[in-house]
Amino acid sequence: MPKVFVSYSYDSPEHKDRVLKLSNRLRAEGVECHIDQYEQSPMIGWPLWCERQVEDADFVLVASTVSYLRRYRREDTAGVGRGASWEGHIITQELYQSQGGNAKFIPIIFTDDDVSFIPTPLKGSARYKLFEEYDQLYRRLTNQPSIVAPPIGSVRPMPSRQLPADRTLLETRKEVVVVDPPIQNPVPSPAPIPTVAKQDDPRSSQSSLRVLCALADPLDKARFSTDSIWDALQQAKDLARGQVTSEKLAIPSEAALQERLASVAWDMFYFVGHAECRAAVKYSSIFLQNSSGHSRSLDADYFAGILAACPTLRTVVLQACDKTSFCFDFIAGELLKRGMQTVVMLPPLSSAAAGCVMAKLYASILTKQSPKLLELVLRVCHPEAEMLTVANRS
Numbered sequence: 001m002p003k004v005f006v007s008y009s010y011d012s013p014e015h016k017d018r019v020l021k022l023s024n025r026l027r028a029e030g031v032e033c034h035i036d037q038y039e040q041s042p043m044i045g046w047p048l049w050c051e052r053q054v055e056d057a058d059f060v061l062v063a064s065t066v067s068y069l070r071r072y073r074r075e076d077t078a079g080v081g082r083g084a085s086w087e088g089h090i091i092t093q094e095l096y097q098s099q100g101g102n103a104k105f106i107p108i109i110f111t112d113d114d115v116s117f118i119p120t121p122l123k124g125s126a127r128y129k130l131f132e133e134y135d136q137l138y139r140r141l142t143n144q145p146s147i148v149a150p151p152i153g154s155v156r157p158m159p160s161r162q163l164p165a166d167r168t169l170l171e172t173r174k175e176v177v178v179v180d181p182p183i184q185n186p187v188p189s190p191a192p193i194p195t196v197a198k199q200d201d202p203r204s205s206q207s208s209l210r211v212l213c214a215l216a217d218p219l220d221k222a223r224f225s226t227d228s229i230w231d232a233l234q235q236a237k238d239l240a241r242g243q244v245t246s247e248k249l250a251i252p253s254e255a256a257l258q259e260r261l262a263s264v265a266w267d268m269f270y271f272v273g274h275a276e277c278r279a280a281v282k283y284s285s286i287f288l289q290n291s292s293g294h295s296r297s298l299d300a301d302y303f304a305g306i307l308a309a310c311p312t313l314r315t316v317v318l319q320a321c322d323k324t325s326f327c328f329d330f331i332a333g334e335l336l337k338r339g340m341q342t343v344v345m346l347p348p349l350s351s352a353a354a355g356c357v358m359a360k361l362y363a364s365i366l367t368k369q370s371p372k373l374l375e376l377v378l379r380v381c382h383p384e385a386e387m388l389t390v391a392n393r394s
Contacts, residue, residue, distance in 0.1 A: 216273030232355030277327030284330035
């Protein structure tokens with residue numbers, strides 16, 4: 001049974017009731033949760049009681065609000081909020097002694113505005129909005145991950161070969177495709193994709209490629225035009241002459257993505273939006289949206305696990321919406337670890353360029369005799385050159 005302590009400040013009677021509701025629910029569902037509201041006056045005194053609660057807990061939930069942050073930093077009026085100030089001092093000391101390593105202290109918020117009041121040492125930790133994300137928090141506290149990694153199989157021997165010149169190709173069977181940023185010149189329109197009915201493919205009588213699209217444009221991030229990108233994707237789909245079907249998530253949220261991935265046998269996932277990368281700590285995350293339209297950060301490992309849970313998915317396209325978001329390397333690595341066949345990483349592109357790239361990608365996949373033979377490199381060339389697709393291997 002996990003032992004949990006909630007560190008919070010007395011902001012208002014309503015805030016105290018929310019914390020009490022959380023603690024009562026956790027206790028009802030098998031978690032030994034402690035808050036000061038269960039105590040009248042501990043025999044050892046409040047300072048030592050707080051210290052022992054923090055030290056003995058397996059997890060400490062830090063209810064972040066503007067008042068809590070002021071008291072955590074000891075910026076509030078002297079004598080006000082001494083409990084939160086004392087607990088903040090103990091939490092800071094434990095983090096200092098662990099040299100910043102943290103699996104114990106979990107920031108929680110009750111409103112989107114509270115994100116900015118998470119104490120600095122905890123900003124890099126996964127946060128949970130209550131009670132919207134209660135189930136995710138409960139999974140973490142009780143060690144019940146939504147996705148369990150399968151056993152690692154045997155290494156498959158591979159023939160050696162030399163990489164093609166001037167092409168970014170990271171593996172023979174599993175490859176990451178990086179498209180260099182385009183220059184500001186018109187992009188040539190792609191030719192229609194030839195229809196290929198594969199006799200050994202049971203789906204050759206229907207649409208051969210099913211594409212799920214997530215165009216994530218959170219309110220609190222740099223905005224971009226999702227409509228123009230979607231229009232360009234529809235034009236690329238039309239060139240496939242009925243061999244491609246595509247669907248756009250109405251709200252590109254974590255819950256919507258998981259629901260749609262579980263409902264349809266998708267072949268490709270296309271994402272346009274924001275990502276961030278901290279190379280020093282080998283951490284990367286991608287941003288979807290929550291129900292209020294604000295950003296929801298998913299780390300690379302968790303996001304890759306969501307996509308890998310769709311057994312038919314074999315191609316993932318990740319397109320940055322601005323230069324600061326072109327940092328998909330760690331996400332691509334996690335996807336390849338989980339058996340994804342192809343990952344294409346695109347820099348910021350105009351809608352026309354994105355449509356042209358996707359049309360070329362559709363053509364490369366649809367004209368292959370077997371997906372296992374696919375080697376794909378895309379790059380945007382000089383004005384006089386076309387986009388180059390290399391997709392043949394005997």
